Amino acid sequence: MIFASDRFVLPLPPGHRFPMAKYARLRERVARVAAHLLREPDAATDAELARVHDAGYVDAVARGTLDARAQRRIGFRWSAAMAERSRRSAGATLAACRSALACGTGVTLAGGTHHAHRSHGEGYCVFNDAAVATRAMQAEGRARRVLVVDLDVHQGDGTAAIFAGDPDVVTLSVHGRQNFPFRKEASTIDIELDDGTGDDPYLATLAAALPRAIDRARPDLAIYLAGADPYAGDRLGRLALTKAGLADRDRCVLDRLSAQGIPVAIAMAGGYADDIDDIVDIHFATVALALERAGALAPMARAVAPA
Numbered sequence: 001m002i003f004a005s006d007r008f009v010l011p012l013p014p015g016h017r018f019p020m021a022k023y024a025r026l027r028e029r030v031a032r033v034a035a036h037l038l039r040e041p042d043a044a045t046d047a048e049l050a051r052v053h054d055a056g057y058v059d060a061v062a063r064g065t066l067d068a069r070a071q072r073r074i075g076f077r078w079s080a081a082m083a084e085r086s087r088r089s090a091g092a093t094l095a096a097c098r099s100a101l102a103c104g105t106g107v108t109l110a111g112g113t114h115h116a117h118r119s120h121g122e123g124y125c126v127f128n129d130a131a132v133a134t135r136a137m138q139a140e141g142r143a144r145r146v147l148v149v150d151l152d153v154h155q156g157d158g159t160a161a162i163f164a165g166d167p168d169v170v171t172l173s174v175h176g177r178q179n180f181p182f183r184k185e186a187s188t189i190d191i192e193l194d195d196g197t198g199d200d201p202y203l204a205t206l207a208a209a210l211p212r213a214i215d216r217a218r219p220d221l222a223i224y225l226a227g228a229d230p231y232a233g234d235r236l237g238r239l240a241l242t243k244a245g246l247a248d249r250d251r252c253v254l255d256r257l258s259a260q261g262i263p264v265a266i267a268m269a270g271g272y273a274d275d276i277d278d279i280v281d282i283h284f285a286t287v288a289l290a291l292e293r294a295g296a297l298a299p300m301a302r303a304v305a306p307a
Helices: 024-039 046-050 057-061 068-074 080-103 129-139 157-162 198-215 245-260 276-293 299-304
Strands: 106-107 146-150 169-176 191-192 223-225 265-266
Touching: 046 057, 046 129, 046 245, 046 276, 057 245, 068 223, 068 265, 080 106, 080 265, 106 276, 129 157, 129 223, 129 265, 146 198, 157 169, 169 198, 191 198, 198 245, 223 245, 245 265, 245 276, 265 276, 265 299
Parallel strands: 106 265, 146 169, 146 223, 169 191, 223 265
Antiparallel strands: none
16 A cells, blocks of 8 residues: 555745655656555554654644744744644554555655654654654564665664664664764664765665665564665755666665565655656656555556656
8 A cells, every 4th residue: 555645745935945845746646557555644643653752742743832943953843734744644654564564565655754863853854754653563563573774865863763772673774974964873784875876886785785684683574765865866965876776776675675575664755856856756666666566556557657
Protein backbone atom coordinates (compact mmCIF):
# COMPACT_ATOMS: atom_id res chain seq x y z
CA MET A 1 0.00 0.00 0.00
CA ILE A 2 0.95 3.64 -0.56
CA PHE A 3 0.03 6.18 2.09
CA ALA A 4 -0.65 9.80 1.15
CA SER A 5 -2.75 12.68 2.43
CA ASP A 6 -3.77 16.17 1.43
CA ARG A 7 -2.72 17.08 4.98
CA PHE A 8 0.92 16.56 4.01
CA VAL A 9 0.70 19.97 2.31
CA LEU A 10 1.21 22.88 4.70
CA PRO A 11 0.57 26.45 3.47
CA LEU A 12 3.83 28.39 3.66
CA PRO A 13 4.66 32.08 3.23
CA PRO A 14 5.92 33.25 -0.18
CA GLY A 15 9.62 32.59 -0.70
CA HIS A 16 9.86 29.75 1.82
CA ARG A 17 12.53 27.36 0.56
CA PHE A 18 10.81 24.12 1.56
CA PRO A 19 9.28 22.55 -1.61
CA MET A 20 5.88 21.79 -0.11
CA ALA A 21 4.22 21.46 -3.52
CA LYS A 22 6.09 18.22 -4.19
CA TYR A 23 3.63 16.18 -2.11
CA ALA A 24 0.55 16.95 -4.20
CA ARG A 25 2.45 16.58 -7.47
CA LEU A 26 3.91 13.25 -6.42
CA ARG A 27 0.52 11.96 -5.36
CA GLU A 28 -0.91 12.97 -8.74
CA ARG A 29 1.86 11.07 -10.55
CA VAL A 30 1.38 7.97 -8.44
CA ALA A 31 -2.40 8.09 -8.87
CA ARG A 32 -2.01 7.77 -12.65
CA VAL A 33 -0.51 4.31 -12.30
CA ALA A 34 -1.54 3.02 -8.88
CA ALA A 35 -4.61 4.88 -7.61
CA HIS A 36 -6.02 1.60 -6.29
CA LEU A 37 -3.09 1.34 -3.86
CA LEU A 38 -3.39 4.83 -2.34
CA ARG A 39 -4.66 5.01 1.22
CA GLU A 40 -5.21 7.85 3.71
CA PRO A 41 -3.12 7.23 6.84
CA ASP A 42 -4.29 7.82 10.37
CA ALA A 43 -2.47 10.45 12.38
CA ALA A 44 -0.02 9.15 14.97
CA THR A 45 -1.55 9.18 18.44
CA ASP A 46 -0.13 10.83 21.56
CA ALA A 47 0.77 7.38 22.89
CA GLU A 48 2.63 6.45 19.71
CA LEU A 49 4.54 9.73 19.66
CA ALA A 50 5.36 9.54 23.38
CA ARG A 51 7.25 6.26 22.92
CA VAL A 52 9.91 8.40 21.21
CA HIS A 53 9.36 12.05 22.12
CA ASP A 54 9.14 13.78 25.48
CA ALA A 55 5.51 14.16 26.54
CA GLY A 56 6.02 17.89 27.08
CA TYR A 57 7.23 18.35 23.51
CA VAL A 58 4.32 16.34 22.08
CA ASP A 59 1.94 18.50 24.12
CA ALA A 60 3.61 21.74 23.01
CA VAL A 61 3.16 20.79 19.36
CA ALA A 62 -0.46 19.83 19.97
CA ARG A 63 -1.35 22.98 21.93
CA GLY A 64 0.73 25.49 20.00
CA THR A 65 2.97 26.46 22.90
CA LEU A 66 6.29 26.02 21.08
CA ASP A 67 8.30 29.18 21.63
CA ALA A 68 9.65 31.28 18.77
CA ARG A 69 13.11 29.74 19.01
CA ALA A 70 11.72 26.20 18.79
CA GLN A 71 9.66 27.17 15.73
CA ARG A 72 12.68 28.75 14.03
CA ARG A 73 14.71 25.61 14.72
CA ILE A 74 12.03 23.51 13.03
CA GLY A 75 11.70 25.92 10.11
CA PHE A 76 7.89 26.08 10.15
CA ARG A 77 5.71 28.42 12.19
CA TRP A 78 3.25 26.62 14.42
CA SER A 79 -0.33 26.25 13.27
CA ALA A 80 -3.01 23.63 13.77
CA ALA A 81 -2.27 22.49 10.21
CA MET A 82 1.44 22.15 11.03
CA ALA A 83 0.64 19.97 14.05
CA GLU A 84 -1.79 17.82 12.05
CA ARG A 85 0.68 17.45 9.17
CA SER A 86 3.38 16.29 11.57
CA ARG A 87 1.15 13.66 13.18
CA ARG A 88 -0.21 12.49 9.83
CA SER A 89 3.28 12.13 8.36
CA ALA A 90 4.41 10.00 11.29
CA GLY A 91 1.23 7.96 11.03
CA ALA A 92 1.88 7.34 7.34
CA THR A 93 5.29 5.84 8.03
CA LEU A 94 3.79 3.73 10.79
CA ALA A 95 1.14 2.49 8.33
CA ALA A 96 3.81 1.80 5.69
CA CYS A 97 5.67 -0.37 8.21
CA ARG A 98 2.53 -2.37 8.97
CA SER A 99 1.99 -2.80 5.23
CA ALA A 100 5.59 -3.92 4.74
CA LEU A 101 5.31 -6.53 7.47
CA ALA A 102 2.02 -7.78 6.01
CA CYS A 103 2.99 -7.98 2.35
CA GLY A 104 6.70 -7.14 1.97
CA THR A 105 6.56 -3.47 0.94
CA GLY A 106 4.92 -0.29 2.17
CA VAL A 107 5.40 3.29 0.94
CA THR A 108 4.65 6.71 2.35
CA LEU A 109 4.74 9.72 0.05
CA ALA A 110 6.10 11.79 2.94
CA GLY A 111 8.26 10.94 5.95
CA GLY A 112 11.98 10.83 6.49
CA THR A 113 11.89 13.50 9.22
CA HIS A 114 15.20 12.34 10.64
CA HIS A 115 16.37 15.61 12.24
CA ALA A 116 13.66 15.47 14.92
CA HIS A 117 15.15 14.66 18.33
CA ARG A 118 13.48 13.40 21.47
CA SER A 119 12.64 16.83 22.87
CA HIS A 120 12.84 19.17 19.87
CA GLY A 121 12.47 19.40 16.12
CA GLU A 122 14.79 20.94 13.57
CA GLY A 123 15.52 21.06 9.86
CA TYR A 124 11.83 20.91 8.81
CA CYS A 125 11.31 17.86 11.03
CA VAL A 126 8.82 17.91 13.92
CA PHE A 127 8.38 14.24 14.89
CA ASN A 128 10.83 11.50 13.94
CA ASP A 129 8.60 9.24 11.88
CA ALA A 130 11.07 6.38 11.48
CA ALA A 131 11.61 6.25 15.23
CA VAL A 132 7.89 6.48 16.00
CA ALA A 133 7.17 3.67 13.55
CA THR A 134 10.01 1.52 14.87
CA ARG A 135 8.81 1.78 18.47
CA ALA A 136 5.23 1.08 17.39
CA MET A 137 6.23 -2.08 15.53
CA GLN A 138 8.19 -3.25 18.55
CA ALA A 139 5.35 -2.45 20.97
CA GLU A 140 2.84 -4.25 18.76
CA GLY A 141 5.06 -7.33 18.56
CA ARG A 142 5.36 -7.06 14.77
CA ALA A 143 9.14 -6.54 14.62
CA ARG A 144 11.90 -6.56 17.21
CA ARG A 145 15.03 -5.77 15.19
CA VAL A 146 14.90 -2.84 12.76
CA LEU A 147 17.37 -1.44 10.25
CA VAL A 148 17.07 2.22 9.22
CA VAL A 149 18.78 2.84 5.86
CA ASP A 150 19.07 6.62 5.63
CA LEU A 151 20.18 7.82 2.19
CA ASP A 152 19.04 11.41 2.52
CA VAL A 153 22.07 13.63 1.84
CA HIS A 154 21.95 14.97 5.41
CA GLN A 155 22.89 12.81 8.37
CA GLY A 156 19.95 11.40 10.32
CA ASP A 157 21.13 12.97 13.55
CA GLY A 158 17.83 12.76 15.38
CA THR A 159 17.40 9.10 14.52
CA ALA A 160 20.97 8.35 15.58
CA ALA A 161 20.50 10.10 18.93
CA ILE A 162 17.16 8.45 19.67
CA PHE A 163 18.47 4.94 19.04
CA ALA A 164 21.95 5.40 20.53
CA GLY A 165 22.87 2.33 22.54
CA ASP A 166 19.86 0.29 21.39
CA PRO A 167 21.14 -3.07 20.10
CA ASP A 168 17.83 -3.85 18.38
CA VAL A 169 17.97 -0.86 16.01
CA VAL A 170 20.80 -0.35 13.53
CA THR A 171 21.08 3.01 11.78
CA LEU A 172 23.03 3.37 8.52
CA SER A 173 23.49 6.96 7.31
CA VAL A 174 25.25 7.82 4.03
CA HIS A 175 25.54 11.60 3.88
CA GLY A 176 27.60 14.64 2.96
CA ARG A 177 30.56 15.25 5.24
CA GLN A 178 30.32 19.06 5.04
CA ASN A 179 26.54 19.31 5.07
CA PHE A 180 23.88 19.93 7.71
CA PRO A 181 23.74 19.02 10.56
CA PHE A 182 27.14 20.48 11.32
CA ARG A 183 27.25 18.72 14.67
CA LYS A 184 26.82 15.07 13.76
CA GLU A 185 25.52 12.35 16.05
CA ALA A 186 26.86 8.78 15.98
CA SER A 187 24.79 6.40 13.87
CA THR A 188 25.56 2.71 14.11
CA ILE A 189 27.29 3.10 10.74
CA ASP A 190 28.10 6.55 9.32
CA ILE A 191 29.47 6.96 5.80
CA GLU A 192 30.58 10.53 5.08
CA LEU A 193 31.00 11.66 1.48
CA ASP A 194 32.95 14.60 0.10
CA ASP A 195 31.28 17.40 -1.84
CA GLY A 196 30.84 16.52 -5.51
CA THR A 197 30.68 12.75 -5.02
CA GLY A 198 29.08 11.26 -8.14
CA ASP A 199 27.32 8.07 -9.15
CA ASP A 200 30.16 5.54 -9.30
CA PRO A 201 31.88 6.24 -5.96
CA TYR A 202 28.53 6.67 -4.22
CA LEU A 203 27.20 3.35 -5.48
CA ALA A 204 30.43 1.53 -4.68
CA THR A 205 30.34 2.91 -1.14
CA LEU A 206 26.71 1.92 -0.68
CA ALA A 207 27.27 -1.56 -2.10
CA ALA A 208 29.97 -2.13 0.52
CA ALA A 209 28.10 -0.58 3.47
CA LEU A 210 24.66 -2.10 3.01
CA PRO A 211 25.58 -5.78 3.51
CA ARG A 212 27.55 -4.81 6.60
CA ALA A 213 24.52 -3.01 8.03
CA ILE A 214 22.20 -5.92 7.25
CA ASP A 215 24.57 -8.44 8.79
CA ARG A 216 24.81 -6.36 11.94
CA ALA A 217 21.08 -5.69 12.18
CA ARG A 218 19.63 -9.08 11.21
CA PRO A 219 16.41 -7.09 10.85
CA ASP A 220 12.78 -8.10 10.94
CA LEU A 221 12.05 -4.83 9.11
CA ALA A 222 13.95 -2.16 7.19
CA ILE A 223 12.91 1.48 6.91
CA TYR A 224 14.44 3.14 3.84
CA LEU A 225 14.74 6.93 3.66
CA ALA A 226 15.10 7.47 -0.08
CA GLY A 227 16.09 11.14 -0.16
CA ALA A 228 16.09 12.95 -3.50
CA ASP A 229 18.72 15.43 -2.28
CA PRO A 230 21.94 13.63 -3.32
CA TYR A 231 20.91 14.79 -6.82
CA ALA A 232 23.41 17.02 -8.63
CA GLY A 233 20.73 19.68 -9.14
CA ASP A 234 19.79 19.92 -5.47
CA ARG A 235 20.24 23.36 -3.87
CA LEU A 236 21.22 21.92 -0.50
CA GLY A 237 22.78 18.60 -1.43
CA ARG A 238 26.38 19.28 -2.52
CA LEU A 239 26.69 15.81 -4.07
CA ALA A 240 26.52 15.06 -7.79
CA LEU A 241 24.34 12.02 -8.42
CA THR A 242 22.30 11.82 -11.61
CA LYS A 243 18.71 10.64 -11.75
CA ALA A 244 19.98 7.38 -13.22
CA GLY A 245 22.44 7.06 -10.35
CA LEU A 246 19.68 7.59 -7.81
CA ALA A 247 17.61 4.90 -9.52
CA ASP A 248 20.60 2.56 -9.26
CA ARG A 249 20.84 3.46 -5.58
CA ASP A 250 17.22 2.44 -5.06
CA ARG A 251 17.77 -0.82 -6.95
CA CYS A 252 20.81 -1.58 -4.81
CA VAL A 253 18.82 -1.16 -1.60
CA LEU A 254 15.57 -2.82 -2.64
CA ASP A 255 17.18 -5.75 -4.42
CA ARG A 256 19.49 -6.50 -1.50
CA LEU A 257 16.64 -6.37 1.02
CA SER A 258 14.40 -8.48 -1.21
CA ALA A 259 17.11 -11.08 -1.75
CA GLN A 260 17.35 -11.53 2.00
CA GLY A 261 13.60 -11.57 2.56
CA ILE A 262 13.54 -8.34 4.57
CA PRO A 263 10.29 -6.32 4.47
CA VAL A 264 10.83 -2.65 3.68
CA ALA A 265 8.91 0.55 4.38
CA ILE A 266 9.98 3.43 2.15
CA ALA A 267 9.81 7.15 3.01
CA MET A 268 10.60 9.98 0.60
CA ALA A 269 12.77 12.19 2.88
CA GLY A 270 14.38 15.36 1.47
CA GLY A 271 14.77 17.00 -1.91
CA TYR A 272 15.43 20.66 -2.74
CA ALA A 273 16.15 20.90 -6.46
CA ASP A 274 15.46 24.27 -8.10
CA ASP A 275 13.04 22.55 -10.48
CA ILE A 276 10.39 20.86 -8.37
CA ASP A 277 9.69 18.46 -11.23
CA ASP A 278 13.16 17.01 -10.70
CA ILE A 279 12.28 16.24 -7.08
CA VAL A 280 9.02 14.61 -8.11
CA ASP A 281 10.74 12.61 -10.87
CA ILE A 282 13.20 11.16 -8.37
CA HIS A 283 10.57 10.34 -5.75
CA PHE A 284 8.25 8.84 -8.37
CA ALA A 285 11.03 6.63 -9.72
CA THR A 286 11.58 5.29 -6.20
CA VAL A 287 7.88 4.52 -5.76
CA ALA A 288 7.58 2.95 -9.22
CA LEU A 289 10.58 0.70 -8.64
CA ALA A 290 9.20 -0.41 -5.27
CA LEU A 291 5.87 -1.28 -6.88
CA GLU A 292 7.59 -3.16 -9.70
CA ARG A 293 9.62 -5.18 -7.23
CA ALA A 294 6.42 -5.95 -5.31
CA GLY A 295 4.69 -7.07 -8.52
CA ALA A 296 2.14 -4.26 -8.30
CA LEU A 297 3.27 -2.24 -11.34
CA ALA A 298 4.50 -3.29 -14.77
CA PRO A 299 7.88 -1.74 -15.72
CA MET A 300 6.32 0.11 -18.66
CA ALA A 301 3.60 1.68 -16.51
CA ARG A 302 5.87 4.54 -15.52
CA ALA A 303 5.79 5.65 -19.17
CA VAL A 304 2.11 6.59 -18.77
CA ALA A 305 2.83 8.87 -15.84
CA PRO A 306 4.52 11.90 -17.41
CA ALA A 307 5.58 14.83 -15.28
